[in-house]
Structures are given as structure tokens and as C-alpha cells.
Amino acid sequence: MSQVQLRGVRKEFGKTVALDDFNLTIPDGSLVTLLGPSGCGKTTALRIIAGLIKADRGYTFFDSTEMTDTSASARDIGMVFQAYSLFPNMTARENIEFGLRVRKEASNSIRTKSAEILEIIGLEPHQDKYPHQMSGGQQQRVALARAIVIRPKVLLLDEPLSALDAQVRDQLRDEIRRVQREFGITTLFVTHDQEEAMSISDQVGVMSKGSLLQLGTPESVYSNPVNPTVARFIGTTNQIPVQIASHKAHLFDTQYEISPASDYSPNSLKRTALVRPEEIKLNKTNNDSGNAIISAISFLGPTSTIELTMPQGLVIKATMSSKDASMYAINESVNSSVTSTSLLITDGE
Amino acid sequence: MKFVRELLRFTLIAVGILFFVLPIYASSLFAFQENDGSFTAKPLQSAAQNEELMESLFLTLQIAFGTVVLTLLLLIPTIAYLHLVIPGARAWVEFLTLTPLVIPPIVQGVGFLYSMPTSFKATPYALIFAYVILALPFSYRAIDAAFSTIDIRTLYDASRSLGARFITVIMRVLIPNIATGIFGAIFLTIALVLGEFAYASLLLWDTFPTMLAVAGLSDASTAVALSVVSLIGVWILLNALTLFNRRDRQAVPMGGR
Amino acid sequence: MSKKASYIGLAPLLLYMLVFLGWPLLAVFRFSFQNTAGDFTFDNFSTITQGVYRSAFILSFQLSIASALISLVAGFIFAYALVTSKYRVIKKFVSTASGVLANTGGVPLAFMFIAVLGTYGALTTWLKGFGIELYGGGWTIYSFSGLLIVYLYFQVPLMVLVSLPVLENIRTEWSEAAQSLGASSWTYWRKVLIPILTPQLLGFFLLLFANSFAAYATAAALTSGSLALVPVQIASLIGSNVQVDGANIAMALGLGMVLLVGVSTMGYAALERRSSRWRR
Numbered sequence: 001m002s003q004v005q006l007r008g009v010r011k012e013f014g015k016t017v018a019l020d021d022f023n024l025t026i027p028d029g030s031l032v033t034l035l036g037p038s039g040c041g042k043t044t045a046l047r048i049i050a051g052l053i054k055a056d057r058g059y060t061f062f063d064s065t066e067m068t069d070t071s072a073s074a075r076d077i078g079m080v081f082q083a084y085s086l087f088p089n090m091t092a093r094e095n096i097e098f099g100l101r102v103r104k105e106a107s108n109s110i111r112t113k114s115a116e117i118l119e120i121i122g123l124e125p126h127q128d129k130y131p132h133q134m135s136g137g138q139q140q141r142v143a144l145a146r147a148i149v150i151r152p153k154v155l156l157l158d159e160p161l162s163a164l165d166a167q168v169r170d171q172l173r174d175e176i177r178r179v180q181r182e183f184g185i186t187t188l189f190v191t192h193d194q195e196e197a198m199s200i201s202d203q204v205g206v207m208s209k210g211s212l213l214q215l216g217t218p219e220s221v222y223s224n225p226v227n228p229t230v231a232r233f234i235g236t237t238n239q240i241p242v243q244i245a246s247h248k249a250h251l252f253d254t255q256y257e258i259s260p261a262s263d264y265s266p267n268s269l270k271r272t273a274l275v276r277p278e279e280i281k282l283n284k285t286n287n288d289s290g291n292a293i294i295s296a297i298s299f300l301g302p303t304s305t306i307e308l309t310m311p312q313g314l315v316i317k318a319t320m321s322s323k324d325a326s327m328y329a330i331n332e333s334v335n336s337s338v339t340s341t342s343l344l345i346t347d348g349e
Numbered sequence: 350m351k352f353v354r355e356l357l358r359f360t361l362i363a364v365g366i367l368f369f370v371l372p373i374y375a376s377s378l379f380a381f382q383e384n385d386g387s388f389t390a391k392p393l394q395s396a397a398q399n400e401e402l403m404e405s406l407f408l409t410l411q412i413a414f415g416t417v418v419l420t421l422l423l424l425i426p427t428i429a430y431l432h433l434v435i436p437g438a439r440a441w442v443e444f445l446t447l448t449p450l451v452i453p454p455i456v457q458g459v460g461f462l463y464s465m466p467t468s469f470k471a472t473p474y475a476l477i478f479a480y481v482i483l484a485l486p487f488s489y490r491a492i493d494a495a496f497s498t499i500d501i502r503t504l505y506d507a508s509r510s511l512g513a514r515f516i517t518v519i520m521r522v523l524i525p526n527i528a529t530g531i532f533g534a535i536f537l538t539i540a541l542v543l544g545e546f547a548y549a550s551l552l553l554w555d556t557f558p559t560m561l562a563v564a565g566l567s568d569a570s571t572a573v574a575l576s577v578v579s580l581i582g583v584w585i586l587l588n589a590l591t592l593f594n595r596r597d598r599q600a601v602p603m604g605g606r
Numbered sequence: 607m608s609k610k611a612s613y614i615g616l617a618p619l620l621l622y623m624l625v626f627l628g629w630p631l632l633a634v635f636r637f638s639f640q641n642t643a644g645d646f647t648f649d650n651f652s653t654i655t656q657g658v659y660r661s662a663f664i665l666s667f668q669l670s671i672a673s674a675l676i677s678l679v680a681g682f683i684f685a686y687a688l689v690t691s692k693y694r695v696i697k698k699f700v701s702t703a704s705g706v707l708a709n710t711g712g713v714p715l716a717f718m719f720i721a722v723l724g725t726y727g728a729l730t731t732w733l734k735g736f737g738i739e740l741y742g743g744g745w746t747i748y749s750f751s752g753l754l755i756v757y758l759y760f761q762v763p764l765m766v767l768v769s770l771p772v773l774e775n776i777r778t779e780w781s782e783a784a785q786s787l788g789a790s791s792w793t794y795w796r797k798v799l800i801p802i803l804t805p806q807l808l809g810f811f812l813l814l815f816a817n818s819f820a821a822y823a824t825a826a827a828l829t830s831g832s833l834a835l836v837p838v839q840i841a842s843l844i845g846s847n848v849q850v851d852g853a854n855i856a857m858a859l860g861l862g863m864v865l866l867v868g869v870s871t872m873g874y875a876a877l878e879r880r881s882s883r884w885r886r
Contacts, residue, residue: 361684369759371729375722375729435612453822459634460634460860463633463637464632465630544711587709
């Protein structure tokens with residue numbers, strides 16, 4: 001297993017700059033996810049690490065060995081693609097054994113290893129099936145097994161779950177994490193799905209337009225977004241107009257500190273605070289004196305979302321335990337406030 | 350290493366293209382270039398003056414026209430019926446229409462010669478009936494594909510629910526859509542007839558291809574000139590076909606080899 | 607309308623095919639089993655397996671296998687180079703050109719090649735300028751190898767035409783996955799690409815073989831019947847006044863052709879269907 005590093009990587013495709021001065025370190029044995037919308041450069045970064053694309057500038061390192069000019073087949077990596085990557089002329093087992101055969105391992109060693117991984121992945125009954133005889137989920141399992149059985153230095157997963165049904169996706173997602181932990185392989189996972197990223201990663205790298213906005217644990221990326229772009233991308237946020245005076249934000253008749261991650265400009269006329277639904281607290285009023293009216297209550301099981309309409313027509317959402325939510329009724333006037341002491345402010349529209 | 354590959358790729362493609370462009374270029378020179386290097390249209394002029402040749406061309410064009418008309422008359426109603434009433438039969442009917450491909454035209458021609466009544470064989474226009482068969486695999490597919498894309502069943506049901514608007518739907522949607530297929534079938538058929546040799550020579554008719562062969566024995570330049578022109582003509586026809594055909598998979602006619 | 611009765615709509619087409627395809631075919635069948643007197647006999651079939659006719663089959667066979675093999679390899683390499691190149695324009699251009707050339711044949715083709723490689727052809731003359739005498743050793747364009755070269759002119763484009771869609775269906779993921787697993791290009795070709803393509807390549811070979819065997823016009827126009835291929839033999843027998851039972855023998859030859867071409871084409875169709883299960 002190796003630590004993976006990208007240093008100062010730049011890649012252009014014609015006029016589009018896919019990556020610009022991109023730096024990333026994937027610690028040995030950890031699972032890092034690059035998260036971002038289509039076109040943000042995450043797949044490009046992955047393919048540069050794989051050696052399938054050559055960067056225009058910058059370096060790739062596995063531990064202290066420079067890999068920048070090494071071909072993909074010499075890098076000792078394992079890769080799982082979104083779909084269609086199994087060799088259609090081989091059975092599941094033959095697919096899995098392919099990498100081992102290329103490495104000219106002894107026959108009995110190959111047989112043992114493939115049998116072992118088939119059991120771990122739970123594909124033993126399907127080992128003699130051809131790809132077109134298997135479901136999408138089974139195929140991706142085989143692809144994963146094929147990539148892992150060779151004990152690569154780095155495991156690269158390019159949106160492996162995107163083409164699968166929701167239920168299969170969840171199962172396989174946990175499977176990937178389990179296997180990765182068990183073998184301790186340094187892994188890079190690329191996806192546009194937040195939930196995937198947050199649930200299995202040691203670290204999440206949020207990307208946009210060729211840059212890495214923030215790299216950190218799922219918790220830190222969620223709770224301490226380094227700028228409003230990240231905050232808006234991860235989870236849901238309410239966008240509430242605020243006033244700023246003497247370095248404090250005024251909202252709901254309360255003064256709040258301004259988070260250092262804020263990026264509003266001094267000249268902008270309008271400012272917006274980004275507030276997470278779980279940070280909105282409701283207080284009962286006994287009359288109509290509240291600052292918001294409940295317009296909808298959605299029961300989601302353990303939690304509920306309450307939709308509030310402000311006097312100016314703004315709609316915000318608050319999330320709380322269903323037990324707490326049961327105290328309220330539609331059209332009730334309530335007092336809403338924010339639980340955190342500082343607000344993340346950005347320019348408003 | 351990547352550069353070497355690109356170079357190899359480029360060379361291969363270049364060599365391939367050269368191999369196929371060269372004969373066209375060389376024969377154009379042969380036909381249209383004088384000994385002093387200037388260009389002349391004389392071969393074409395002498396072709397135009399060659400009465401027999403022009404007559405055969407006229408005959409071939411007539412036969413082409415007849416084949417096209419008969420093909421459309423036969424296939425359009427049948428295919429429409431097939432799609433509307435018995436769509437399940439489409440598979441084996443398509444398979445059936447491929448049978449002419451399996452029997453070489455020369456063999457079909459011989460069989461034709463020895464089965465058709467003499468009175469029928471006395472007219473060159475008998476070739477029309479034979480050519481419809483030869484073109485069948487391609488013309489059928491062209492028209493069938495066009496009908497498939499418009500899902501005539503849904504269209505029929507939808508228009509029925511609209512009542513009297515049925516005729517309008519036919520005019521506005523059905524016809525324009527299958528027009529693509531119709532044009533495809535027409536072009537493919539014409540290309541086939543213009544090149545068909547086996548049948549015509551067996552039945553001893555002076556169609557354009559057979560007369561061209563005769564002309565070649567005496568006047569090489571004219572023959573080559575016409576050959577080049579007919580090649581370019583087919584190219585224009587097939588390009589027109591791709592224009593109409595968008596990106597549908599197109600059947601290529603095999604005629605007159 | 608009941609299910610059975612609804613098939614009546616197909617009557618015109620079926621009847622037409624019966625009359626203008628079925629009946630001629632029946633005639634071929636009938637005559638091949640008859641002698642000039644009209645009696646039933648197998649004689650025609652024994653005749654065609656000997657002497658001149660046997661040579662004709664062998665010659666046609668040789669020509670078809672040779673042109674099929676060469677076109678298979680050359681056409682495939684060319685198509686592969688095309689598909690992997692970045693220039694879409696060239697691909698489109700070559701694709702339509704292949705459509706034209708695959709359909710080119712017979713008389714125009716023959717004359718064009720005479721203009722190029724004939725005794726006074728453009729290429730022949732040009733090579734003479736370098737001191738290369740094509741016709742010095744007795745070779746002519748009207749020989750077997752000459753005809754082979756001409757046949758390539760419509761065979762290779764046919765191969766390119768049918769190969770392009772197949773090659774485009776080759777997933778880039780396969781070669782990338784192979785690379786990521788440490789395989790060289792050669793290993794990828796050997797263990798993945800060729801095995802996947804083999805059924806279709808075999809089918810294409812059969813298609814090319816059938817196409818070449820059935821071809822008549824090119825040989826007729828080029829060699830004026832001097833090269834004794836099966837279709838040429840058939841035509842000459844029909845046109846001849848010397849051979850009394852010429853028609854019967856020709857029919858037998860024809861039936862033999864149908865068998866060969868028919869089996870080849872069916873083989874091609876079957877292999878095509880088999881390999882379509884990989885395409886989704």
C-alpha cells in the first residue's frame with residue numbers, strides 16, 4: 001500500500017482547464033473521496049493517478065517514487081469503472097484471475113486467491129457466469145474483486161455505483177468500505193453523490209471547476225465548510241437574508257458573530273446567511289407573535305422537516321426529531337432562532 | 350511510444366485511402382487527359398454520340414423507373430399492413446426478404462431464363478420484375494425501418510381517438526416520416542439497376558452495363574470515362590441517401606459485381 | 607379477422623416472391639436433375655465434380671478464400687486504425703466511401719482497373735519509367751492475381767463497412783481495465799479483443815467468401831470469360847451452342863453455387879446473432 005500524492009497538477013482539454021495547480025495527498029491505507037458535480041475535474045484527477053491520462057504539468061507520487069511518466073500498466077493499481085469494464089469473453093472467475101495471470105503467478109496460487117476473494121465478495125455461486133448473465137450489482141462486485149485480488153498499491157473507483165439501483169448501491173457501498181478496511185488499501189473514490197461520499201470516507205475532497213475547495217473529514221466538511229460554495233454543495237442549507245452592522249449579523253432579533261469562512265463583499269447590498277435546517281430552533285408562542293408561520297410538516301421517520309414561512313414570504317426548513325415536531329401544528333405562529341453562535345454569510349441575490 | 354502509434358495509424362489510413370483513390374485518379378487521367386497533358390471531355394462527347402450506348406442508357410433508366418414503381422407499389426402497402434395488423438410476423442418476413450441475397454444473381458438469372466414463358470422474355474421490361482427481387486433485401490429494410498421509427502400502431506390509435514383528423518395525421522406525419530425510407534429504397538434500387546449485369550447479359554438485353562462492356566472492347570477511353578462517371582454518380586446517390594437517412598443503419602446494395 | 611386469416615395481407619408479396627424467385631429457383635433445381643431428354647439423373651452432378659468444372663470450383667474457391675482472407679486482415683487493420691484515430695471527419699468520409707466502393711463492381715470497376723494496370727495502364731506506364739516491367743514476366747491484369755487485386759477493391763471496403771460498427775462497440779473500459787491490471791497492448795489483443803471478435807471475424811470471412819464466390823460481372827467484364835470461374839462457366843454454358851446438355855450442367859453448377867453461397871451467408875448470419883448478446 002502506498003501514499004498517493006498529486007503535486008501541482010495541471011490538465012487542459014483544448015480550451016477547458018480541467019485541473020489547475022491541483023494538490024492532493026491520500027494517506028496510506030485511507031479512503032479519500034473526491035466529491036463534486038460533473039466537469040469538476042475529479043475523474044481527470046483519478047485518471048492521472050491511474051496513468052490513463054498524462055498531466056500537462058505536475059507530478060504524481062506513490063510514496064516517494066515518482067510515477068508521473070510511468071505507464072498505467074506498470075503502476076500496480078486496481079481500478080473499478082462505472083460500468084462495462086468486465087471482459088465479456090471471460091467468466092467472473094476468469095475476469096478476476098486476469099490480473100494474476102498477467103503477473104505470471106503460479107496456477108495454484110491464482111486458484112487459491114480467486115477462490116478466497118470470491119468468498120469474501122459473496123460471488124462463489126456466480127463464478128462461472130459470463131458478464132451478460134449477471135446483474136449490474138454482481139458485475140460491479142466482480143470488478144471490485146478483480147481489482148483487489150492483485151493487492152494493488154492503490155485502488156481507484158470511478159463512480160462505481162452511479163449506474164446501479166438505489167438498493168444495490170447502498171449494499172455495495174458498504175461492501176466496498178468493508179473490503180477496503182479489511183485489506184487496508186489506499187483508495188481514491190470519485191462520485192457526485194454526497195451521501196456516498198460522507199458515509200464511507202475517511203476524508204472528503206470537495207471539488208469545483210478544477211480546484212479542490214476543501215479536504216477534510218466528513219464532519220468537518222459538513223460542519224465547518226471553508227466557504228459558502230462548499231456549504232451549499234454539502235447537505236441542504238437555508239438561504240436567509242441578513243443585515244450586517246458593526247461586525248455582527250442581525251437575524252431573528254438576535255445578533256450573531258460572523259463566521260470567518262464567510263465571503264461576502266463589503267460593497268454588496270444584500271447579504272445571505274447559510275443556515276442548516278438542524279440549526280433552526282423553534283419556540284412555541286401562545287399567540288400570533290412569532291416570526292414565522294408553519295406552512296408544512298413532513299414526517300420522515302426519526303426526523304421531521306417543518307417548513308416555515310416568514311413575513312416577507314421567505315420559506316425556510318427546519319429539521320428536528322419527530323417527537324419535538326409533534327408539538328407543532330400547521331398555521332401555528334412560532335419563534336424561530338438559530339442555535340449556533342456564528343453565521344456563515346455570503347453575498348445575496 | 351504514443352507518437353509512434355499515431356504515426357503508424359496515420360500511415361495505415363493514408364495507405365488505405367491511397368489504394369482506393371489511386372485507381373479513380375489514374376483512370377480519370379486515362380480517360381480525360383490528352384497526350385499533351387490537357388484535359389478533354391471528348392470521351393463523354395463520343396459516348397453521347399454513340400447511339401447504341403445512349404439507347405441502352407435510356408432503357409436502363411426506364412427499367413430503373415419501373416423497378417422503383419413496382420417495388421413501392423408492392424412494399425408500402427404490405428409493410429404498412431404488416432406493422433398495423435400482424436407485427437409479430439415482421440421477423441420472419443424480414444428473414445424471407447433476405448433470401449435473394451443467398452442466391453447469386455447469375456443463378457437467379459439462369460433459373461429465370463428457363464422458367465419464364467417466351468412471350469414474357471421477349472421484352473426487356475421483364476427485367477423489372479427480376480430487379481424488384483434483387484433489390485428486395487435492401488428496399489424492404491429501408492421502408493421497414495422507416496415504419497418502425499414512427500410506431501404506426503400508436504399513431505393509428507392516437508389518431509383514431511381524435512376522430513376525423515385521421516387523414517390529416519396521415520398526410521402530416523405518416524407520409525413525411527416514411528418519405529425517408531422511401532427515398533432510401535429509391536436510391537438503393539436505382540444504384541442497383543444501373544450496375545446490374547448478370548441478368549441483363551444472360552437474357553441478352555442491351556442495358557447500359559452490358560453495352561458499356563461492349564463499348565469497352567472498341568473504345569477504351571469512353572468506357573473508362575463512363576465508368577468513372579458512373580462511380581461518381583453512385584457516390585452522389587449514396588451521399589444523398591445518408592443525407593436522408595440521418596443515422597439509421599443503412600443497407601448497402603450489392604449489385605452488378 | 608382471425609389470426610390465420612390476417613396473413614392474407616402478405617399474399618401479394620409472398621406470391622410475387624414465389625413467382626419471380628421461387629419458380630426460377632425451382633427450374634434450376636429441376637433442370638439440374640435432368641438430362642436433355644428430361645429424364646431424372648444425377649449425371650450433371652457427377653459431371654461438375656470432374657474436369658473443367660471441378661477446376662472451375664477450385665479456382666473460384668481459391669479466389670474467394672484469397673480475397674476473403676486478405677480483405678479480412680487488411681480491412682480490419684484499416685478499420686481499427688480509423689476507429690482509434692481522433693479525426694471524426696475522416697471516419698465519416700471513409701465510411702461513406704466504403705459504402706460506394708463496396709457497391710462498385712462489374713463493368714465500371716473492370717474498366718477502371720484496365721485503365722490503371724492494363725497493358726497501357728497509367729500505373730503500368732508509370733512503373734515502366736522506373737524500369738519495372740509489370741508485363742515483362744507474362745503477367746497480365748487478366749490473370750488470377752490481377753482479378754484478385756480487382757476483387758479487393760470491393761471486398762476491402764465491404765470489410766471496413768461491416769467492421770466499423772463492431773469496432774465502435776468495443777468499450778474503451780475494456781482496454782483501460784486491462785491496462786490497469788498490468789496487461790500490455792499485445793496481451794489485451796490476444797486475451798480480450800481477438801477472442802471477443804473472433805465469432806464476428808469468422809462471420810465476416812464467410813460473408814466475404816460468399817460475396818466473392820457469387821461475383822460475376824467483374825470477372826466477365828475484365829476477362830471476357832477467359833478465367834474459368836464457376837459463374838463464368840455457367841454463363842458460357844448457357845450461351846453455348848456446342849454443349850448439348852449445357853443448360854443442365856449449368857443448373858447443377860448453379861445449385862452448387864447456391865449451396866456454397868447459401869451456407870456461407872447463413873453461417874455469417876448465425877455468427878452475427880450469436881455475438882449480438884454482448885452488445886447492449
